[in-house]
Amino acid sequence: MSLRLVPLRGLLLLRRFPLRRLRRSPFAAAVPARTFGLSSFPVRSCALSGFSGMEVEPPPPPRQQQQRCVEVRESLELTEKEGRIFRRLLDVVRHFGLGTQLRVAGGWVRDKLLGKDSTDIDIALDNMTGQNFCEKVNEYLELMGEEQKGIGVIQCNPDQSKHLETARMLIFDIWIDFVNLRSEKYAENSRIPTVEIGSAKEDAFRRDLTINSLFFNINTNSLEDLTGRGLEDLKKGLIVTPLPAKATFLDDPLRVLRAIRFAARFNFTLTEDLKEAASDEMVKSELGSKISKERIGHEVDLMMSDKHPVNAMCHVRDLGLFYVVFAFPAKPDPPVPDKCDWLCVSHIEVAWNLAHLIGCSVFSGGSDSKLQDEHRRLCWYSALFTPVRNTVYLDKKSKKVRVANYIIRDSLKLKASDADMVVNIHAASEKFPEIINLMESNEKLATVKEKLDDEYLEIPTELVNRVLAGLILREIKDFWRVALFISILSYPEVDNASDSLVQQDELHRRKETYIRIERSITDLELDGVWKMKPLLDGKAIMGVMQIKSGGPIIGKWQQRLLKWQLAHPKGTMDECIEWMKQSQSKRQKLEPTPDS
Numbered sequence: 001m002s003l004r005l006v007p008l009r010g011l012l013l014l015r016r017f018p019l020r021r022l023r024r025s026p027f028a029a030a031v032p033a034r035t036f037g038l039s040s041f042p043v044r045s046c047a048l049s050g051f052s053g054m055e056v057e058p059p060p061p062p063r064q065q066q067q068r069c070v071e072v073r074e075s076l077e078l079t080e081k082e083g084r085i086f087r088r089l090l091d092v093v094r095h096f097g098l099g100t101q102l103r104v105a106g107g108w109v110r111d112k113l114l115g116k117d118s119t120d121i122d123i124a125l126d127n128m129t130g131q132n133f134c135e136k137v138n139e140y141l142e143l144m145g146e147e148q149k150g151i152g153v154i155q156c157n158p159d160q161s162k163h164l165e166t167a168r169m170l171i172f173d174i175w176i177d178f179v180n181l182r183s184e185k186y187a188e189n190s191r192i193p194t195v196e197i198g199s200a201k202e203d204a205f206r207r208d209l210t211i212n213s214l215f216f217n218i219n220t221n222s223l224e225d226l227t228g229r230g231l232e233d234l235k236k237g238l239i240v241t242p243l244p245a246k247a248t249f250l251d252d253p254l255r256v257l258r259a260i261r262f263a264a265r266f267n268f269t270l271t272e273d274l275k276e277a278a279s280d281e282m283v284k285s286e287l288g289s290k291i292s293k294e295r296i297g298h299e300v301d302l303m304m305s306d307k308h309p310v311n312a313m314c315h316v317r318d319l320g321l322f323y324v325v326f327a328f329p330a331k332p333d334p335p336v337p338d339k340c341d342w343l344c345v346s347h348i349e350v351a352w353n354l355a356h357l358i359g360c361s362v363f364s365g366g367s368d369s370k371l372q373d374e375h376r377r378l379c380w381y382s383a384l385f386t387p388v389r390n391t392v393y394l395d396k397k398s399k400k401v402r403v404a405n406y407i408i409r410d411s412l413k414l415k416a417s418d419a420d421m422v423v424n425i426h427a428a429s430e431k432f433p434e435i436i437n438l439m440e441s442n443e444k445l446a447t448v449k450e451k452l453d454d455e456y457l458e459i460p461t462e463l464v465n466r467v468l469a470g471l472i473l474r475e476i477k478d479f480w481r482v483a484l485f486i487s488i489l490s491y492p493e494v495d496n497a498s499d500s501l502v503q504q505d506e507l508h509r510r511k512e513t514y515i516r517i518e519r520s521i522t523d524l525e526l527d528g529v530w531k532m533k534p535l536l537d538g539k540a541i542m543g544v545m546q547i548k549s550g551g552p553i554i555g556k557w558q559q560r561l562l563k564w565q566l567a568h569p570k571g572t573m574d575e576c577i578e579w580m581k582q583s584q585s586k587r588q589k590l591e592p593t594p595d596s
Contacts, residue, residue, distance in 0.1 A: 068237035068269065076112045076216055076223065082121075085171050086218045089123070092133075092140045093219075100133065101126045102218040103181075103200060106207065109214040109223070113234060114266075122177045124203060124215065130167030130178030137169065182206060201226040205242045208255040209262060210234075213242055237268040245277035253287035256321065257299040264303060264311035278319045288324045296325060297412030305373065309380045310345075310352045317345045327411040329393040332403050336388065343387040351383035351489050357511040361518060362485045364478075371478075378418065379482045381408065382425045386490050389426035402426070425483045428476040432487035435469050436513070439520050456583040457560050463567045466524045470566040473521070477530040481518060488514050525569065534561055535576045544580045 078086070086102075093100045103124045111118040125133055131153050138148040152168040167178045183198025183206070198206075200215060204226035207213035210233045215224040225231045227242045239259050241248040249256050256278045263270050270278075277283060287296075303312035316322055322341035337343065355362050363375040385404040392400040404426065408419040438448055449464045459467050473480045488510050521527065536544065538554050545557065557580075564579060565571060 068267075070114070070235050070237045070266075070268075072113050072231065072235050073115055076109070079117075081172055081174065085121070085174060085176065088171060089137070090218060092137050095140055095143075096136055098128070098133075098136065100128060101200070103215040103224070104218065105203075105215055106212045109216050110211050110234065112216075113214070113223075113231075119174055121174065122179065123218075124200070125178060125180045126200065127180075127197065129165060129180050131165065133178050134167045134169045137171070200224065204230075206251075207242055208248065208252070208258050210238075210240045210242050211262070211268075237266065239263045239268050239270045239274060241274060241277075245271075245274045246280055246283065249277055249280075249283045250286060252291075253283055254291045254295055254299060256283060256287055256319075257296065257303075257316075257325070260312055260315040260319070260321075261299060261303050261306070263315060264308040265306050267308065267311065270315065275319060278321070284321060284324050287321070288327070293411060293413040297414050300325060300412055301377075301414060304380050305377050310349050313345045313348055313384065317341045325411075326407050328403060329401075329406045329410075332388075332391050332393050334391060336391065336403075340387060344384050347386045347489065348380055348383045351379065351485070353507055354489060354510055354514075355379070355485070357507055358485070358514055362481055362514075364481055375479065375482055378421055378425065378479070379485065381418070382422050382429075382482065382486050383489060385422065386426070386429075386486060389423075389430075421479065424476055425479055425486055428472055428480070428483035429487040429490060431472050432484050432517075433491050435465070435472065436487070436491075436517055438465055438468065439517055440513075452563060454560070457564060459563065459567050465520070466526065466569075467563050467566040469521055469524065470526050470529045471563070473526050474530045474532075474562070478528075480521070480527075484517060484521075485514060488517075529566070532565065534558065535565060535571070535573045536561060536580075541580070544577055545584050 089102055092098070093102065103126075105122045105124040107120050108118045108122065111120075123130075123133075131151065134151045138151070141148050149169045149171070154166040154168070165179070168175055169178075170176075180197050181200055181203040183196050183202040204213040204215065204224075207227075210227050210230045212230075213225075213227045214230045214234075215226065216222075217224055223231075229240070229242075233240050239262060241255070241259075259270065259274060259278065262268065303309055306312070316325055322344070326344075328336055360372070362379065363372045381404075385407065388403045391403040393403060393406060395401050402423045405419040405423050408414050408422060409416055434444075434448065437444060445461065445464060448468055449459055449461060452459050452464060452467055472483075476483045538550060538558065541554055541557050541561065542548070542550065547553065560583075561576065561580075564576060568575065
């Protein structure tokens with residue numbers, strides 16, 4: 001009996017239940033399975049941190065969660081290199097009598113207090129610009145007989161909410177950013193502030209979040225909490241703005257996405273005031289019109305590359321920001337379904353659960369951790385946009401383009417290669433059901449064999465699986481596991497969708513399907529098949545087949561040659577030539593040869 005493949009869209013999936021004991025996962029956290037309610041909106045869900053592969057209970061609903069208690073260090077411990085950098089900067093201040101107070105600001109302080117390593121060192125200066133201070137550093141280096149360093153300056157751009165000029169230079173092999181403390185004043189009826197050098201307290205209150213407003217004063221070797229609540233909010237795991245949230249977001253709407261990113265990264269709680277401001281129509285409008293797509297795309301990519309992308313996407317959806325962040329093209333075909341934001345985020349939630357059950361093999365990149373991270377990142381994008389993978393629009397040249405391609409390339413301004421790969425993963429994922437059916441049941445073997453065979457090539461029955469899978473893997477290359485994963489995510493094998501998809505073991509069935517198919521493909525020695533070189537090139541084919549000129553016929557024979565090699569993995573060039581000579585005899589009988 002053949003397997004019935006039922007699409008995920010519109011189905012009730014993954015009811016809330018405790019996970020069974022699982023093997024240890026390489027992931028930093030996992031999310032317990034739950035009902036996504038694709039047929040009954042709305043549903044709120046959030047990833048659970050601290051997954052260790054052991055049995056866990058689902059968390060209480062977010063609005064009823066007890067306040068967290070985060071372990072925060074009492075003092076900052078500097079590394080040897082950090083100590084050298086700070087001493088060097090103090091030497092510059094003292095040598096020239098600058099009287100400058102040097103403060104490390106923001107993320108470095110936060111991360112050190114949380115016991116995390118950080119090389120993101122931003123120095124805030126109280127009496128000069130970053131560029132002026134960097135020039136003093138170079139002057140000091142020259143006096144010490146050391147090599148001067150290049151200074152990079154990022155100019156302010158008020159129209160894009162970039163109000164401060166930032167200077168950057170390399171000190172003891174670490175990039176350090178320098179910027180002056182700021183205060184801001186708004187003229188009546190003006191959204192662009194006048195930015196001046198301000199006090200440390202004024203600067204702290206102009207920061208995006210209280211947990212990012214902490215300073216480490218290098219001169220006094222002390223921690224400064226000038227908003228009076230940065231440390232407290234860090235300990236409670238709260239995402240709060242120092243000033244009223246709406247004013248903070250209107251000052252720089254990108255701060256909405258930064259708040260989401262930090263809430264997701266640390267599994268912190270967005271306060272109700274902040275969520276209300278983030279959902280404000282004026283704030284959403286400013287985010288879409290005032291902030292460049294590149295800056296939005298960069299924030300989204302940081303979310304998707306971080307440890308908790310599902311949390312981040314849930315916040316984006318729940319705050320009504322999905323269509324602002326992921327802008328769709330005009331006139332998509334077919335029209336984008338209602339609640340598309342819920343469908344998309346539900347898919348990445350399912351993907352997150354399933355990936356944690358399967359383990360690291362989905363993102364296999366050998367020993368290359370960067371490649372694994374790339375597979376993971378593009379897997380989340382592919383899962384997120386699976387509901388619109390067959391939706392297209394007409395570009396300026398009236399060419400049909402996938403909507404997922406548009407969102408990644410044009411809405412987020414990410415790399416064109418990212419957009420192309422997600423589209424390729426989607427395309428390959430739609431071919432995998434045929435492989436899954438074939439490997440799980442031989443019922444359609446004859447049909448598939450008939451499709452692969454032609455008058456010149458007959459695939460051995462026992463190798464039909466290998467040929468079909470090999471052709472698909474050569475298209476998607478080393479992302480084939482991600483494509484298989486997306487296919488199983490989207491088309492689970494079920495006998496009764498209305499019953500089985502609400503059962504506790506649905507994820508486990510999908511996991512087992514993935515493992516079986518992945519093992520079958522690797523047992524067929526197809527992992528890396530895209531590196532297989534053809535035994536004969538086009539010129540050699542023309543010689544064997546006695547064809548004087550190229551054209552479409554050579555392309556057809558190259559495809560036949562590929563299938564022959566997949567069906568004869570140990571075949572030699574001589575054996576391939578012998579097969580082609582036999583085919584040549586058939587060809588001369590079956591079709592005219594105009595130029596031979």
